[in-house]
Amino acid sequence: ETGVTQSPTHLIKTRGQQVTLRCSSQSGHNTVSWYQQALGQGPQFIFQYYREEENGRGNFPPRFSGLQFPNYSSELNVNALELDDSALYLCASSLERGLNTEAFFGQGTRLTVV
Amino acid sequence: GQQVMQIPQYQHVQEGEDFTTYCNSSTTLSNIQWYKQRPGGHPVFLIQLVKSGEVKKQKRLTFQFGEAKKNSSLHITATQTTDVGTYFCAGSISSASKIIFGSGTRLSIRP
Numbered sequence: 001e002t003g004v005t006q007s008p009t010h011l012i013k014t015r016g017q018q019v020t021l022r023c024s025s026q027s028g029h030n031t032v033s034w035y036q037q038a039l040g041q042g043p044q045f046i047f048q049y050y051r052e053e054e055n056g057r058g059n060f061p062p063r064f065s066g067l068q069f070p071n072y073s074s075e076l077n078v079n080a081l082e083l084d085d086s087a088l089y090l091c092a093s094s095l096e097r098g099l100n101t102e103a104f105f106g107q108g109t110r111l112t113v114v
Numbered sequence: 115g116q117q118v119m120q121i122p123q124y125q126h127v128q129e130g131e132d133f134t135t136y137c138n139s140s141t142t143l144s145n146i147q148w149y150k151q152r153p154g155g156h157p158v159f160l161i162q163l164v165k166s167g168e169v170k171k172q173k174r175l176t177f178q179f180g181e182a183k184k185n186s187s188l189h190i191t192a193t194q195t196t197d198v199g200t201y202f203c204a205g206s207i208s209s210a211s212k213i214i215f216g217s218g219t220r221l222s223i224r225p
Contacts, residue, residue: 033213042120042202042215043157056211059115090156099206099213100145100164105156 003027004093004106012112013081021076021109023091029104031055031097032074034066035090037108043090049074050097086113116141118205120216128224133190135219137203144208146179146186151218152199160188195223 003026013019025032031050035043045058049068063079072093078085088110092103117140127133137146145164149157161170163179163186170177176189186203200218207214 035215042204042217044215045213048211058212092157099208099211100162102147102159102162103157104159107156 004091004104006089006091006106006109008109009107010110010112012114015081015083015113017081018077018079019081019111021078021089021091021111023074023076023093023106025072025074025091025093026104029093029095030072031094031101032068032072033092033094033103034074034076035092036060036085037088037090039087046076048097048099055097056099081113083113086111116207116212116214118203118214118216120203120219122219123217124220124222126222126224127193129195130192133193133197133221135188135201135203135221137186137188137205137216139184139205139214141184141205141207143183143205145206146183147204147206147213148177148186148188149202149204149215150199151202155199157202190221193221193223195225197221198223 005024033048034046037043047057048055052068065077068074088108090108092105094101119138147162148160151157168179174191200220202218203216
């Protein structure tokens with residue numbers, strides 16, 4: 001186990017609703033990244049947070065937003081859910097900011113939008 | 115846009131045979147990482163390559179980073195059933211502050 005925990009593990013939402021996913025980073029890690037993984041695809045980088053500030057973003061619309069708290073845990077918020085948002089959402093923590101350090105992934109949250 | 119292509123999509127081998135997956139980027143990368151994801155699991159970090167032409171080995175796994183830092187490969191010698199899973203490469207583009215995963219190569223093995 002990596003020590004990265006995500007909640008909830010599964011979630012079903014209706015199109016148009018809003019959702020909040022949570023992530024607790026591994027002890028000592030100050031950086032959290034979020035990914036969306038559709039079935040049969042590789043993870044797609046959503047954004048990274050370092051010490052409560054966004055530190056890089058992928059090609060996702062503004063309705064995908066995030067927060068990082070002083071204890072380095074993080075939230076991913078998605079507004080106005082669409083059917084295509086159905087995916088596994090992965091959180092990964094790392095020791096340093098940037099994209100060149102080992103990332104430790106959580107088990108993910110499986111989101112289904114109906 | 116920037117892309118990282120990975121081939122093959124699937125590979126089914128006899129136990130004991132070798133396996134190779136290739137990764138190609140449309141853009142020069144700052145570094146490349148490799149991950150393994152077991153069915154139903156999450157990606158697990160295997161290694162990171164940073165230097166042009168770098169080669170690293172982990173037991174039966176050999177990782178290479180191309181001279182132009184646009185391609186990479188993972189080679190497994192004498193596969194075992196424990197090697198089953200999907201192998202992803204992930205390239206970092208520092209100037210764009212983003213990381214791009216390949217679509218993965220799913221390895222299955224006949225005992």
